Amino acid sequence: MTVKSDIDPQEAKKAILEYCLKKGALIAGVADIDAVNRIAPEGHRPSDLWPRAKSIISLGVGGQTQGAWAVPAKALGYFGSTEVRAYTVAYGAAFYIENKFGKRAIYCPPDMDTEAGPRVPFQSLKLHAEIAGIGARSLAGDILLHPEFGYMYFASVFTELELPPDQPMQENPCPTTSCVDLFSRSGQTPCMKFCPVQCLSGDIDEDGNQAEMRYDMASCAEMTQQFEAVPGVLADAIRAEDEEEREDLLFDAENKILWYKMSVGSGGLLGQCFECMRVCPIANQSPQADPIRRYETRMAAKAEAE
Amino acid sequence: MTRGLKRSQIGMSEEMIQTYGESVFEMSHNIQVRRGDAVRELDWEQIEATRADRGMSDAELARQFGLTQDQVTYIRTIMERRKFKRHNYHRLYDLGGGRRFRSDRFIPHAERFEFRAEAIELRKSLDFDPRIASKHLRMGNWNGDTVTDWLDKWSKETPDAIAAIGGGEEITFAQIRENALRLANSLLELGIRKGDVVAIQLPNQIEFMTVYFAVCMMGGVLSTMHMAYRAGEMEPLLKHGSARAVICAPAADSYDAAAAMLDMCTRVETLEHVIVASGSAPDGTLSLPRLIKEGTKDQIENPPVASDPVILCFTSGTSSAPKAVVHNYQTMLANNRIAGPIYNMTRDDIVLGGPPFTHAFGICVLNLTLMVGAASLLMPAFTAPTLIELIEASKPTVMFVAPAHVAACLKAGLLDNGDLSSVRIATISGSACPPEIAYALEKAMPNGSVGQMWGMTECFMGLHTPFDGPADIRCESLGGSTPTFEARMIDDKGSVVADGEEGALEIRGCSIIAGYFNNDEANRTAFTGDGWFRTGDLACRDTDGLVRITGREKDLINRGGIKINPTDIEAVIDNHPAVLMSAIAPVPDDVLGERACVYIQLQPDASVTLGEICNWLRKNDVAKMKWPERLEIVGQMPMTPTRKIIKGALAPG
Numbered sequence: 001m002t003v004k005s006d007i008d009p010q011e012a013k014k015a016i017l018e019y020c021l022k023k024g025a026l027i028a029g030v031a032d033i034d035a036v037n038r039i040a041p042e043g044h045r046p047s048d049l050w051p052r053a054k055s056i057i058s059l060g061v062g063g064q065t066q067g068a069w070a071v072p073a074k075a076l077g078y079f080g081s082t083e084v085r086a087y088t089v090a091y092g093a094a095f096y097i098e099n100k101f102g103k104r105a106i107y108c109p110p111d112m113d114t115e116a117g118p119r120v121p122f123q124s125l126k127l128h129a130e131i132a133g134i135g136a137r138s139l140a141g142d143i144l145l146h147p148e149f150g151y152m153y154f155a156s157v158f159t160e161l162e163l164p165p166d167q168p169m170q171e172n173p174c175p176t177t178s179c180v181d182l183f184s185r186s187g188q189t190p191c192m193k194f195c196p197v198q199c200l201s202g203d204i205d206e207d208g209n210q211a212e213m214r215y216d217m218a219s220c221a222e223m224t225q226q227f228e229a230v231p232g233v234l235a236d237a238i239r240a241e242d243e244e245e246r247e248d249l250l251f252d253a254e255n256k257i258l259w260y261k262m263s264v265g266s267g268g269l270l271g272q273c274f275e276c277m278r279v280c281p282i283a284n285q286s287p288q289a290d291p292i293r294r295y296e297t298r299m300a301a302k303a304e305a306e
Numbered sequence: 307m308t309r310g311l312k313r314s315q316i317g318m319s320e321e322m323i324q325t326y327g328e329s330v331f332e333m334s335h336n337i338q339v340r341r342g343d344a345v346r347e348l349d350w351e352q353i354e355a356t357r358a359d360r361g362m363s364d365a366e367l368a369r370q371f372g373l374t375q376d377q378v379t380y381i382r383t384i385m386e387r388r389k390f391k392r393h394n395y396h397r398l399y400d401l402g403g404g405r406r407f408r409s410d411r412f413i414p415h416a417e418r419f420e421f422r423a424e425a426i427e428l429r430k431s432l433d434f435d436p437r438i439a440s441k442h443l444r445m446g447n448w449n450g451d452t453v454t455d456w457l458d459k460w461s462k463e464t465p466d467a468i469a470a471i472g473g474g475e476e477i478t479f480a481q482i483r484e485n486a487l488r489l490a491n492s493l494l495e496l497g498i499r500k501g502d503v504v505a506i507q508l509p510n511q512i513e514f515m516t517v518y519f520a521v522c523m524m525g526g527v528l529s530t531m532h533m534a535y536r537a538g539e540m541e542p543l544l545k546h547g548s549a550r551a552v553i554c555a556p557a558a559d560s561y562d563a564a565a566a567m568l569d570m571c572t573r574v575e576t577l578e579h580v581i582v583a584s585g586s587a588p589d590g591t592l593s594l595p596r597l598i599k600e601g602t603k604d605q606i607e608n609p610p611v612a613s614d615p616v617i618l619c620f621t622s623g624t625s626s627a628p629k630a631v632v633h634n635y636q637t638m639l640a641n642n643r644i645a646g647p648i649y650n651m652t653r654d655d656i657v658l659g660g661p662p663f664t665h666a667f668g669i670c671v672l673n674l675t676l677m678v679g680a681a682s683l684l685m686p687a688f689t690a691p692t693l694i695e696l697i698e699a700s701k702p703t704v705m706f707v708a709p710a711h712v713a714a715c716l717k718a719g720l721l722d723n724g725d726l727s728s729v730r731i732a733t734i735s736g737s738a739c740p741p742e743i744a745y746a747l748e749k750a751m752p753n754g755s756v757g758q759m760w761g762m763t764e765c766f767m768g769l770h771t772p773f774d775g776p777a778d779i780r781c782e783s784l785g786g787s788t789p790t791f792e793a794r795m796i797d798d799k800g801s802v803v804a805d806g807e808e809g810a811l812e813i814r815g816c817s818i819i820a821g822y823f824n825n826d827e828a829n830r831t832a833f834t835g836d837g838w839f840r841t842g843d844l845a846c847r848d849t850d851g852l853v854r855i856t857g858r859e860k861d862l863i864n865r866g867g868i869k870i871n872p873t874d875i876e877a878v879i880d881n882h883p884a885v886l887m888s889a890i891a892p893v894p895d896d897v898l899g900e901r902a903c904v905y906i907q908l909q910p911d912a913s914v915t916l917g918e919i920c921n922w923l924r925k926n927d928v929a930k931m932k933w934p935e936r937l938e939i940v941g942q943m944p945m946t947p948t949r950k951i952i953k954g955a956l957a958p959g
Contacts, residue, residue, distance in 0.1 A: 035348060038350070038353075039345060039353055041357075041361075041362060041363035041365070041366055042363050042365040042366050043363050043364065043365045044363060070402075070403060070404075071402055071403055072400075072401065072402040072403045072405075073398045073399075073401035073402035074398055074399055074401075074402070075402070076402055077398070115379070116364060116379055117379065117382070117383045117386070119335060119336070119386065120335065120363075120364070127345070130345055130346060131345075136343070136346050137340065137343065137345065137346065141338070142338065142340060168345070168346045168347070168348065169346060172343055172346060194406045194407050195407070196394075196397035196398060196401065196407040196412075197394055197397060198409070209343070210340075210342070210343055211341070211342065212339065212340070212341050212342075213338075213339070213340040214337075214338070214339050215337075215338040215339075215340075216336070216337055217335055217336050217337065217338055217361075218331070218336040218337065218386065218389060219394070222389075222390050222391050222392070222394045222395075223394040223395050223397060223398065224395065224398075226392075226395065228386070228387055228390035228392065229390075229392045231387075232387075232390065232392045233392075273398060274402075275401060275402075275406075275407060278402065279406065
């Protein structure tokens with residue numbers, strides 16, 4: 001590999017981030033890899049995956065269309081996750097870095113650690129984004145939010161190219177004033193109140209800042225992810241003594257959808273819940289939270305310029 | 307399991323899972339707690355201090371717990387599986403699109419409504435041949451209508467129209483719907499569920515209709531019990547239907563129905579509630595008016611659909627193997643929808659139903675009246691003067707009666723003197739009608755026409771005469787079959803007989819039940835397997851296609867190999883001046899096998915001998931071989947609720 005030695009880190013960073021924005025990211029930044037290595041749990045640090053990585057580029061794409069929030073949860077589960085768009089941009093960015101700067105780069109695997117089971121990711125893309133300053137942890141199970149773009153999906157690129165890091169966000173937009181008001185009246189923010197499995201709880205201090213966030217990830221997962229369901233159905237069917245019951249267990253409408261989704265490879269087995277984000281004022285009411293709001297912002301800016 | 311390793315390879319026991327499982331589960335990522343915003347603020351001291359709270363990795367847990375990483379991963383994944391509640395995602399099904407989760411509105415599947423085993427068993431009687439079901443569904447003969455749909459329609463369109471007139475009271479559609487809804491909620495409150503059987507023994511009164519509509523609303527199955535039945539007859543029927551509640555009349559005369567029902571609760575395992583149609587219910591029973599008054603008007607959460615069973619009637623006998631007829635809304639209401647136009651009824655009609663609601667004929671008339679939004683004129687108990695007085699006072703425009711009703715009025719001399727001018731159509735049904743009875747009724751109706759209808763509990767209305775046809779067709783035949791129905795007459799070998807010849811009447815159509823509930827023997831006898839129902843009646847069809855019922859198969863007398871149909875002979879004997887009514891039934895005979903015995907109920911102060919009867923038959927050109935060979939005088943002829951003679955109850959003295 002030809003290594004170019006005259007790379008200006010600031011210029012390189014600018015070029016890479018512009019590439020990401022041009023390809024569809026709403027926002028991008030560079031995370032301090034030392035900070036990430038220090039915070040991430042053992043086995044899931046960038047250095048555990050690729051010791052030669054010097055920088056982490058984190059980028060976010062828009063969460064939902066405005067229309068998506070208006071449909072039933074079981075439909076939203078199919079198209080609510082837009083992370084694939086983020087992955088595509090990150091994949092391209094890794095190619096861009098190697099091609100443009102001659103430095104190794106990898107698209108950070110977003111998936112699960114195959115040795116540790118389906119609830120353990122290789123790397124925390126959330127941590128990368130938070131350290132890169134493109135999102136802050138919310139009371140909704142630490143889902144990252146941005147005051148301008150609301151709720152996003154993230155992807156990361158690791159590279160040997162040394163880039164000047166960004167800083168985490170100065171302010172956390174969560175909780176909003178309306179959420180604090182509701183919390184003071186009921187002890188719950190909207191995300192806590194409307195969670196179908198009540199997996200969220202916490203506290204807000206007197207200044208209206210997050211004091212504590214409690215997230216029962218297991219309950220959240222058992223509602224929105226069904227990887228335990230398939231062996232569960234089979235185990236129940238094996239145990240069933242009655243032939244009719246066994247047939248129901250394997251083939252009733254509810255279980256049949258499992259086989260269907262497995263056979264056609266239709267994304268997540270049910271998708272995610274999104275209820276906490278559906279009721280989050282930051283996630284869906286921020287100035288550029290969805291394409292319609294972004295359109296309106298553009299039109300307003302254009303009108304002002306004219 | 308972990309990394310493909312077995313327990314023995316990583317040194318794992320069930321006891322270790324028990325020991326460390328909860329801790330590993332909770333201290334891993336499964337439960338995450340964050341205090342403050344340390345990561346964003348890069349507060350290193352706080353980040354380290356709260357690392358365990360945020361959820362530890364398997365490697366970190368292994369070091370803290372003194373386990374290997376493989377052991378931690380194994381324990382964690384096992385615990386995640388064991389704690390996994392597979393059906394939690396049901397909570398998502400009714401969310402989004404403006405709907406938010408409310409824990410008080412969510413009922414887990416395991417806690418949702420479940421039919422009782424008895425209700426599922428009852429549904430087995432709706433075992434239709436899939437080809438027949440497909441035909442009726444495709445043709446639209448079966449649709450989604452329920453009784454509640456019809457009641458709702460009229461309570462919305464004509465809320466103030468009279469739904470029923472009875473007992474000196476009138477009730478509108480809106481009122482009876484509200485009362486029924488309140489009662490339905492009260493029944494549900496009592497623990498009676500959708501699919502449960504609710505028995506009823508009430509005369510034709512507003513309370514019966516209220517109960518019927520209420521049971522329909524909450525998805526119950528109404529089992530009708532004839533008013534004449536007492537504990538001995540009712541107990542096997544209540545057991546057969548696994549009735550959960552019974553609704554009866556208050557004590558009257560020598561019969562305390564409530565006490566009898568309460569006593570039966572100890573013997574009928576499923577029977578939990580006795581409800582009395584009285585404001586003051588005896589101890590241990592519930593008051594029907596109070597249940598209506600105190601019930602809520604809440605919308606029924608789990609209403610029935612058209613394929614659900616709705617009524618359970620018993621057609622014959624009260625033995626241990628009764629013929630239990632279960633109709634769903636599809637078979638029951640299809641009959642009204644398809645045959646209804648023949649009767650040309652409108653919501654302006656007042657419909658007098660002679661047959662009791664405890665009989666399928668009565669239910670059929672009730673449904674027909676509801677379908678068109680007309681008013682039901684109720685006659686709780688029949689006597690000839692009562693019927694005529696009711697007609698004169700309430701001016702019904704449509705009337706359904708049995709031949710015996712008309713015959714009684716005729717013999718009492720009330721038909722010619724009564725004012726039947728309000729009646730525009732009168733349908734005679736329930737048993738074979740001698741033509742002179744039909745002509746006499748038509749003569750008494752200056753503005754109306756008589757028609758005849760043949761039906762059975764198993765199929766409701768099957769044959770009808772057209773009201774715009776000539777009098778001889780309407781008074782001397784049963785006309786043709788219900789539209790979409792088919793009727794045929796077959797001989798002993800199962801071949802269809804030629805027009806004009808007598809044969810066993812078979813019928814098929816969209817209202818015929820799939821089979822009797824829990825009576826395999828009766829099902830083998832009555833159903834052909836290809837949709838035809840063996841009615842048990844004898845009939846012939848003339849060249850014009852008009853059908854006449856000529857008798858009952860089981861009433862045929864086999865006299866030395868010669869089969870005698872007693873129906874025509876009885877009609878002749880009934881015209882004898884000394885005879886009120888007659889019935890001919892076989893008596894065993896060592897030589898001929900069977901001989902004919904005539905049972906006669908005399909006119910007041912009259913007498914007759916066998917010789918006089920035979921002489922009467924000779925004068926009326928009845929062949930000698932058909933003459934009865936024995937005479938029995940009976941004080942009171944045993945009758946069904948639809949005024950048919952119960953020949954099985956006749957025996958020589």
